[in-house]
Every structure is written in C-alpha cells, then in structure tokens.
Amino acid sequence: MADQRDAADPGKPRVRGLRERKKQRTRNALLRVALELFTTQGYERTTVDEIADAVDVSQRTFFRYFSSKEEVAFTVVSMAEARFLDAVRARPADEGPLTALRNAVILAWDSVGEAIEAVVPMELHMRTYRMIESTPALLAVHLRRSTEVEDALAAVVAEREGLDVDEDPRPRIAVAAFGGVMRLTGRMWGQREDASLPAIRELTVHCLDQLGPALAGNWRRPDGDHGGTTGSGSGVPDRGQSPPHLP
Amino acid sequence: MADQRDAADPGKPRVRGLRERKKQRTRNALLRVALELFTTQGYERTTVDEIADAVDVSQRTFFRYFSSKEEVAFTVVSMAEARFLDAVRARPADEGPLTALRNAVILAWDSVGEAIEAVVPMELHMRTYRMIESTPALLAVHLRRSTEVEDALAAVVAEREGLDVDEDPRPRIAVAAFGGVMRLTGRMWGQREDASLPAIRELTVHCLDQLGPALAGNWRRPDGDHGGTTGSGSGVPDRGQSPPHLP
DNA sequence: AGATTAGTGTCAGTGGCTGACACTTGACGA
DNA sequence: TCGTCAAGTGTCAGCCACTGACACTAATCT
The missing domain is CATH 1.10.10.60 (Homeodomain-like)
Incomplete structure (x- = not known):
C-alpha cells in the first residue's frame, strides 16, 4: 500500500x-x-x-x-495478506496453480515476519490473531476479507494459466479449496502453543498435503485410492437424477 | 428448533x-x-x-x-441450512463423505423450497440472498455462519467414517473444500437470471463435479484426466519438499 | 370475575460513527 | 523572521443499533 x-x-x-x-x-x-x-x-x-x-x-x-474500530484490529493482518499475494505473483510461471500457492505461502512467512515486527511485536500480533478468531464479530469480518484475498488469488491463478476467471470455474474452485485449508491451518495455529515460524510452516505444509487425500474416495482403507473422487461417476447418482428415497 | x-x-x-x-x-x-x-x-x-x-x-x-437487525436477515437462510444438515445426516452410511454431501445437497433443495415458501415467498427469499451477498456487513456474517455449518458437517462426516474430528484433519479439510465450492455456487446463483430449483440443482452438480479436476495437476491440457484426480499423487507436488529458490 | 403473567410501550442511557466548525501548530515563501 | 496557509485536532451535536428498568394492557387460568 x-x-x-x-x-x-x-x-x-x-x-x-x-x-x-x-x-x-x-x-x-x-x-x-x-x-x-x-x-x-x-x-x-x-x-x-x-x-x-x-x-x-x-x-x-x-x-x-x-x-472503524474493526479496522484497527485488521491492520497487521492486512499487511500479511498483501505480502502473501505478492509472493504468489512472484512464483515462476511453470509451477502449477496449487504448487505455486503452496510454495508462496511457505516462503511468505519470512517476509511477513519482518514486516510485522516493524510495526508491532510478533507476540502481540499472535495474541491479536487469536482474538480475531475467537471474537464472532471479528471472525466474520476476517472471513469476508479472506474471500477478497481469494478473489485476487483466483485472478492471479487464472492469468498464470491463461484462463478467464469468469469463464472457467476451476481457478476459483481451486483457490476456494486452498483457502478452506488455509483457514483451517490458521485456526489450528491459533489454538497451538508453539507459534514459532518454523512450526507454522510445518503445520501449513502438513495440512496442504492432505488436501488431495481428503478428497479421495473413502478413508477407511488406509490408502484405498479410487480413480475419480467425484469427477468420475462411480458411486455417485448419475447427473443429478435418481434421488434415493425422498425424505 | x-x-x-x-x-x-x-x-x-x-x-x-x-x-x-x-x-x-x-x-x-x-x-x-x-x-x-x-x-x-x-x-x-x-x-x-x-x-x-x-x-x-x-x-x-x-x-x-x-x-439484532442482522438476525432477521438470516432467519430464512438458517432454515435452509438446518434442512441441509438433516439431509446429510439421513444419507446411508455406505456413501463416501463427498458423495453423501453431494447427494444431500441435491436432495435438500426440494425440502428447503417448501419450508421457505411456508414463511416468505420464494422470490423474496432470493432477493434477500442476493442482498446478503452484496452487503459487506451481511456477507461477513453469512460466511461466519457458513463455517459454523461446516463445523457441524465435519462432525457428521467424521462420525460416519468413524474418525475423531480433532485427531484426523481430513473431515474438516474435505468439508472445507466442499464448503468453498458451495459458497462459490451460491454466489453464482445470486448473479444468475434463472433461479429456478432445477437450475440451482444443475449448477450445484456442475460445480461439485469440478472440484476433483480443479485440484488435479495442470489444466493446460484440455482433458489430461488423471485417473485419481488428486488421490493418486500425480499432479500434486511431492510431499512438500524442495521449495524452489528462496527470494 | 379476579388473580396471574406474558407481551408491549416508554424512557433513559451506552457505544460506534459522522458532519460541521473553530482552533492550534507545523510548513513555506517573502 | 514573520506572516500566511493548510494540515491536524478538539468540541459539539446528532443518528442509529441495542439494552435495562418499569409501568401498563390484555390473554389465560382458577
């Protein structure tokens, strides 16, 4: 800014x-x-x-x-978001969408750390983040702001892949899934004791690595691995017809 | 209630x-x-x-x-959410998580339609939904409410699969990804002309079907169609190592 | 019918937020 | 150096969401 x-x-x-x-x-x-x-x-x-x-x-x-009273609570968070967006834009063009997002988020933590420390002590920011997560009014705003970031993200991803965001839903969907995982990560971070930078990075990587598996077929077999999750019409009613017994 | x-x-x-x-x-x-x-x-x-x-x-x-002034805006939306949750709970146990979610959301639209019409005209509700999406303060609350639904959803999914929500992150991750797509669907619905029930259903199915493909490796090949969308480790970066050149 | 109590109106007050206007104090040219 | 200008600030008055307290009206119960 x-x-x-x-x-x-x-x-x-x-x-x-x-x-x-x-x-x-x-x-x-x-x-x-x-x-x-x-x-x-x-x-x-x-x-x-x-x-x-x-x-x-x-x-x-x-x-x-x-x-507003809210704005002051998000001042530092905004900075972090801006850094992350920049990091994504800086990713080499040959990386796939999710790879780029993933690498960006991993790398961004360092740059973000500096930027924050220049304004408020890191420890205060972490307390603030926890507060945002646990205050309904602020959590709501936080989520809305996150979707704004995701929108920008989708635009970047779409351009990298040479797609039109309004034509092809895949950029938005991928970013939405990614965003969901990131929000979950943030929440887990807030609940943790160890809030060090390496710990955050590791947690992030761990969660992101499970995005794929989590969407794969069934989880009961440790690594059952079925071909198409929802895409191929395996166990899914075909084309939205044949609704099983109505309620 | x-x-x-x-x-x-x-x-x-x-x-x-x-x-x-x-x-x-x-x-x-x-x-x-x-x-x-x-x-x-x-x-x-x-x-x-x-x-x-x-x-x-x-x-x-x-x-x-x-x-609050907000609550009245979400009265009808709440009802719909409750119906959907019930629909998920009613899915047969042998369906996989995403299949169950998908089928539930498809079926729920009918039941939801009735319930809404019993309180306000459907047309008014649709206008209301659009208003929520386009009013920042309400959108924020809407998103927070959605995450509450997702939490409940994660609990249901975890139980169906015999998992502990706080141990295994996969239920939350799957639901987060699903939720991301559903939110996107809602947004697209709001922007559309045709807001009929069949149209909604179709849109929903269409978006959900692209969740798998969207997370798969690269999109530049029109239909690279990797057998296991994300499940098989095809397009997904290997195990979180090798962050490319530092900044 | 009379006692009970749920539902309502009135009033006063708090807190977030805004517009208008006057005042103080850095900035800057003569 | 001094006056001029304007940026930054305080004060005041007011709107709106929301709440507690209390008195009043009317449905319900006996």
Whole structure:
C-alpha cells in the first residue's frame, strides 16, 4: 500500500517533516494500545474512547486514523495478506496453480515476519490473531476479507494459466479449496502453543498435503485410492437424477 | 428448533391460543417487512425504527423478536441450512463423505423450497440472498455462519467414517473444500437470471463435479484426466519438499 | 370475575460513527 | 523572521443499533 520512500531520496532519512513523524507516531500508538486493550480486556469490552484516552487524543481523531474500530484490529493482518499475494505473483510461471500457492505461502512467512515486527511485536500480533478468531464479530469480518484475498488469488491463478476467471470455474474452485485449508491451518495455529515460524510452516505444509487425500474416495482403507473422487461417476447418482428415497 | 405440535394434539389445530397466534403474526410481519425494505432500499439504509413503525410496534418489540437487525436477515437462510444438515445426516452410511454431501445437497433443495415458501415467498427469499451477498456487513456474517455449518458437517462426516474430528484433519479439510465450492455456487446463483430449483440443482452438480479436476495437476491440457484426480499423487507436488529458490 | 403473567410501550442511557466548525501548530515563501 | 496557509485536532451535536428498568394492557387460568 503506502510506500515509505519517495522518488528523490538519498540515504535513508525517512523523516519527511515533523508533521509526518508525529502522525506516524500517533497512528502507531493508537494501533498498539488498541491491540493491547483488545487482547487483554476483549474486543467488545474495549471502547474507542478508552483507546483514544490512553493515547491522549480525542475519539474523533481515532476515527481519522482508522475508519472503524474493526479496522484497527485488521491492520497487521492486512499487511500479511498483501505480502502473501505478492509472493504468489512472484512464483515462476511453470509451477502449477496449487504448487505455486503452496510454495508462496511457505516462503511468505519470512517476509511477513519482518514486516510485522516493524510495526508491532510478533507476540502481540499472535495474541491479536487469536482474538480475531475467537471474537464472532471479528471472525466474520476476517472471513469476508479472506474471500477478497481469494478473489485476487483466483485472478492471479487464472492469468498464470491463461484462463478467464469468469469463464472457467476451476481457478476459483481451486483457490476456494486452498483457502478452506488455509483457514483451517490458521485456526489450528491459533489454538497451538508453539507459534514459532518454523512450526507454522510445518503445520501449513502438513495440512496442504492432505488436501488431495481428503478428497479421495473413502478413508477407511488406509490408502484405498479410487480413480475419480467425484469427477468420475462411480458411486455417485448419475447427473443429478435418481434421488434415493425422498425424505 | 421450536416444534409446532404438542404431545396431546389431535387433528391439526396448530392454534394453541390467541396469544400464540398473535405472536406468530407479529413475528412474520416483522420478517416480511424487514426483508422487503432491505431488498428495496438496501440494508444499511433501512432503520429498525422504520421496520417497527411499518408493523406498528415499538422498536423495543422488534428486538424482543430478533436479537439484532442482522438476525432477521438470516432467519430464512438458517432454515435452509438446518434442512441441509438433516439431509446429510439421513444419507446411508455406505456413501463416501463427498458423495453423501453431494447427494444431500441435491436432495435438500426440494425440502428447503417448501419450508421457505411456508414463511416468505420464494422470490423474496432470493432477493434477500442476493442482498446478503452484496452487503459487506451481511456477507461477513453469512460466511461466519457458513463455517459454523461446516463445523457441524465435519462432525457428521467424521462420525460416519468413524474418525475423531480433532485427531484426523481430513473431515474438516474435505468439508472445507466442499464448503468453498458451495459458497462459490451460491454466489453464482445470486448473479444468475434463472433461479429456478432445477437450475440451482444443475449448477450445484456442475460445480461439485469440478472440484476433483480443479485440484488435479495442470489444466493446460484440455482433458489430461488423471485417473485419481488428486488421490493418486500425480499432479500434486511431492510431499512438500524442495521449495524452489528462496527470494 | 379476579388473580396471574406474558407481551408491549416508554424512557433513559451506552457505544460506534459522522458532519460541521473553530482552533492550534507545523510548513513555506517573502 | 514573520506572516500566511493548510494540515491536524478538539468540541459539539446528532443518528442509529441495542439494552435495562418499569409501568401498563390484555390473554389465560382458577
């Protein structure tokens, strides 16, 4: 989104005026205080007035920095999402869709880690993530935001494969399945003790590796492996006809 | 949820008192008026006062029937979800997970249709669904509700297969992938002209049938048709190793 | 008919969020 | 250096979703 450096910019004086710095400081203070309060008292039990008072600005000012109470909760998550999207776009064109997604998500964790740490301590972000997952109102928004990412993702995948997103449903379907697994991963991450970067990566890989098997026929035989899961009309009623006994 | 008939109850006098009937009438009036206003003026531009006034009750009364403005928008959707869950539970035990889900969703549409029509005209419900999909605040809630359904679904699937939902991730993953496709289907339905029951069924089947292929290796070959879509490790990257060149 | 109680209206108050307007304080040219 | 300009902020008034408390009306029960 907003890039730090300007066109004519030598060394690294990212200061660009007192005004700018003050703004940055206020914004960051609001962000940290908000997340701190959210994660300790709970999201609903924290009022915007409280956050504003703690930073010693008016409520009105809070809303000039963040368009809503929700937005501040997702500030850091947004950054991570943007990084991931970039990572997918950077994948070599010869990788298949799911391979590219998979590799991107694995690699992105590092870059994401840095970016986060530059704004809030990693530990605070993890607490925030857990809070989002366990607060219904925020979880709802989180899921909607995720589908927006998935939309962008589908567009990228479609272009890589030379398809039209609105013609061929496969990009969207693949991304939807992938997204489902990623959300599940996120949830498991939130419940875990070990939230280190390697652990996250491993968990991600583990879950993604089971996407294929999970969709294969029956699971009772350890590795029964039937040809077509749903595609080939093996155990499936043909063409949506012949509904077995009505209820 | 609330069942209509009592223990000792002959013919079909579902009246059980004037009070009860009045309540039912008020609730239904609030529901219809709300959906009508939402779909014509938009959700955000409709105030609870407006709804209450139109039914000639106080705002306070509205909130005694519906715990929030959102809830009234999802009343009918809830019913449909409940029907679908029942349909899955009713599937014979010998069907595989995805087959059962697929057959259930196909069959459920009929039963769902009746149930809806008993409360609001089908046409109003369809407009409502479109509104939910196109109103960010409602879409968010819709997605969260969907994941709750998916959770219940995962539990059912796990039990059918004799697995523990918290041990084996496959039920959740399969349901997540399925859910992703269903959400996509819902979205496509909302955008379509033809919203008839057969059309919905066909669309559903079509999308579900592509879940397997979409996850299979590469799509550039028109019908590479790998025997085991994803089950056989054909197009799927091998075991999560070898992340290509680091950034 | 009278006692009971479910259902409702009224009122006052909280919290998220917005528009309008006046004031303070960095930025910048003369 | 000083005044001008405008960005950033505080204050105030107000809308809307939602809630608790309490009094009142009317269906139900005895």
